[in-house]
Amino acid sequence: MRGLKDRRVIVTGGGSGIGAATCRRFGEEGAHVFILDINVDNAQRTADDIRASGSQADAFEVDIADRDAVSAAIKDIGPGGIDVLVNNVGWDRLVPFVESDTDLWKKVIDINLYGPLHLHHAVLPVMIAQGRGRVVNIASDAGRVGSTGEAVYSACKGGIIAFTKTMARELARSGVQLNAVCPGPTDTPLFASFAEGESGGRIKTALEKAIPMGRLARPDDFPGIICFLASDDAGFITGQTISVSGGLTMSG
Numbered sequence: 001m002r003g004l005k006d007r008r009v010i011v012t013g014g015g016s017g018i019g020a021a022t023c024r025r026f027g028e029e030g031a032h033v034f035i036l037d038i039n040v041d042n043a044q045r046t047a048d049d050i051r052a053s054g055s056q057a058d059a060f061e062v063d064i065a066d067r068d069a070v071s072a073a074i075k076d077i078g079p080g081g082i083d084v085l086v087n088n089v090g091w092d093r094l095v096p097f098v099e100s101d102t103d104l105w106k107k108v109i110d111i112n113l114y115g116p117l118h119l120h121h122a123v124l125p126v127m128i129a130q131g132r133g134r135v136v137n138i139a140s141d142a143g144r145v146g147s148t149g150e151a152v153y154s155a156c157k158g159g160i161i162a163f164t165k166t167m168a169r170e171l172a173r174s175g176v177q178l179n180a181v182c183p184g185p186t187d188t189p190l191f192a193s194f195a196e197g198e199s200g201g202r203i204k205t206a207l208e209k210a211i212p213m214g215r216l217a218r219p220d221d222f223p224g225i226i227c228f229l230a231s232d233d234a235g236f237i238t239g240q241t242i243s244v245s246g247g248l249t250m251s252g
């Protein structure tokens with residue numbers, strides 16, 4: 001992919017799942033990867049893998065729901081420039097909305113909506129000053145078509161899709177491009193936390209039947225589209241929403 005070598009790339013949640021696979025791919029493309037994760041041991045492991053394969057990587061312990069912690073990390077990284085931001089952190093717990101409580105709503109909104117807002121607010125001024133930058137927001141098909149048991153999470157992810165489009169419009173002439181990628185059900189630790197127990201096993205089997213390509217996504221299904229959207233090959237693409245779901249959702 002063109003134009004990723006020596007780029008300075010921030011990936012949130014790079015310690016696990018889709019984020020870890022994405023960090024490794026940016027490393028293979030020769031980028032310098034900055035990994036922000038609440039689990040710094042896992043982030044460090046991803047950074048070690050990238051360094052072992054010959055690229056640069058740094059891990060930061062950051063809770064993205066904590067605005068001050070995000071600002072402090074970006075203060076460290078920003079002076080060298082920031083070319084790419086991948087907002088990948090996400091979290092949820094499956095529960096019918098009428099049985100959910102406000103503590104859960106708050107946690108879900110803090111991580112899935114405020115977290116990315118904190119990152120955008122800290123990083124976009126750096127990109128605007130540079131006159132260029134790319135943001136890839138990892139939303140979810142839950143934000144496009146809904147997902148039973150994930151009402152508040154779906155509201156956040158739908159919000160991120162709308163936010164991406166709005167910022168893409170606001171910044172279209174400043175050289176900063178933003179796009180959203182929507183995973184469908186993906187075999188990661190987050191999905192495994194949903195699929196625990198008997199009903200979880202049934203959810204996985206039902207999804208495998210419903211997905212036209214016959215399987216859950218895997219973390220390695222995502223780095224290609226994410227790196228493409230961050231590359232010079234995507235120089236005229238902004239404000240778009242792309243599902244990676246084996247055909248489970250189709251729109252256009």
Ligand SMILES: NC(=O)c1ccc[n+]([C@@H]2O[C@H](COP(=O)([O-])OP(=O)(O)OC[C@H]3O[C@@H](n4cnc5c(N)ncnc54)[C@H](O)[C@@H]3O)[C@@H](O)[C@H]2O)c1
Binds near residue numbers: 012019062139187188
């Ligand atoms: N797995 C799926 O089925 C699925 C489906 C649709 C969308 N998504 C989205 O894809 C993205 C990646 O999900 P995944 O399945 O790879 O998740 P994952 O749980 O495997 O990894 C998430 C990473 O984020 C980190 N993290 C969690 N909360 C954090 C916080 N407050 N601050 C900093 N780091 C934090 C975790 O430590 C972990 O390393 C998320 O945005 C998720 O909502 C996943």
